[in-house]
Amino acid sequence: xxxxxxxxxxxxxxxxxxxxxxxxxxxxxxxxxxxxxxxxxxxxxxxxxxxxxxxxxxxxxxxxxxxxxxxxxxxxxxxxxxxxxxxxxxxxxxxxxxxxxxxxxxxxxxxxxxxxxxxxxxxxxxxxxxxxxxxxxxxxxxxxxxxxxxxxxx
Amino acid sequence: xxxxxxxxxxxxxxxxxxxxxxxxxxxxxxxxxxxxxxxxxxxxxxxxxxxxxxxxxxxxxxxxxxxxxxxxxxxxxxxxxxxxxxxxxxxxxxxxxxxxxx
Numbered sequence: 001x002x003x004x005x006x007x008x009x010x011x012x013x014x015x016x017x018x019x020x021x022x023x024x025x026x027x028x029x030x031x032x033x034x035x036x037x038x039x040x041x042x043x044x045x046x047x048x049x050x051x052x053x054x055x056x057x058x059x060x061x062x063x064x065x066x067x068x069x070x071x072x073x074x075x076x077x078x079x080x081x082x083x084x085x086x087x088x089x090x091x092x093x094x095x096x097x098x099x100x101x102x103x104x105x106x107x108x109x110x111x112x113x114x115x116x117x118x119x120x121x122x123x124x125x126x127x128x129x130x131x132x133x134x135x136x137x138x139x140x141x142x143x144x145x146x147x148x149x150x151x152x153x154x
Numbered sequence: 155x156x157x158x159x160x161x162x163x164x165x166x167x168x169x170x171x172x173x174x175x176x177x178x179x180x181x182x183x184x185x186x187x188x189x190x191x192x193x194x195x196x197x198x199x200x201x202x203x204x205x206x207x208x209x210x211x212x213x214x215x216x217x218x219x220x221x222x223x224x225x226x227x228x229x230x231x232x233x234x235x236x237x238x239x240x241x242x243x244x245x246x247x248x249x250x251x252x253x254x255x256x
Contacts, residue, residue, distance in 0.1 A: 131179065
């Protein structure tokens with residue numbers, strides 16, 4: 001089976017982002033905790049671990065695109081998560097903003113609460129926008145959900 | 155692969171997951187304010203989260219010399235193995251770059 005790199009990256013990205021989203025959204029505030037049964041300590045831990053994995057995935061994606069450009073390969077990879085136009089570009093920008101604000105929250109939480117607070121607002125609202133964009137993306141690609149009917153003989 | 159049943163089930167699962175998550179977020183935003191019990195739970199859990207956060211773990215690790223030694227020893231074994239195997243992997247890809255299945 002010759003599974004393409006961009007196809008695999010897409011689904012790894014989807015799994016990691018879904019875990020980040022559910023853990024993140026259940027930590028927004030006291031009204032949101034019910035999503036993961038108010039276990040904020042475990043949720044915070046999961047969010048940080050998967051955030052680290054997410055940063056590594058982003059670096060791998062960026063380096064892959066840079067090497068493709070060095071080799072003058074300008075073919076559009078349909079499944080790749082980041083790219084020059086459309087939803088790929090949108091995902092790239094939101095990913096970078098989420099990573100940067102996430103890093104500020106993580107690092108500055110102990111010594112500069114103002115910076116952490118500001119980053120938290122941006123991180124929260126960008127993630128609402130990103131979640132809406134994922135719902136839109138699923139709608140645009142909903143043909144993937146069509147279950148193939150078995151052909152009846154005769 | 156796109157037509158295999160397990161892949162279809164996986165795609166359905168991920169799509170449903172995101173729709174439920176979006177519904178959960180909208181419900182959380184639009185529901186009436188948190189009860190005092192929920193606010194207490196939130197504040198308690200955020201304090202507990204400090205203990206299990208990287209900062210909290212680092213603080214507890216500093217006080218436990220045995221655990222610190224285990225971590226230092228095991229990472230001094232693991233990191234060279236990971237780096238060397240990654241380099242070997244890249245070398246194999248370089249040598250076999252003509253082969254479509256590498």
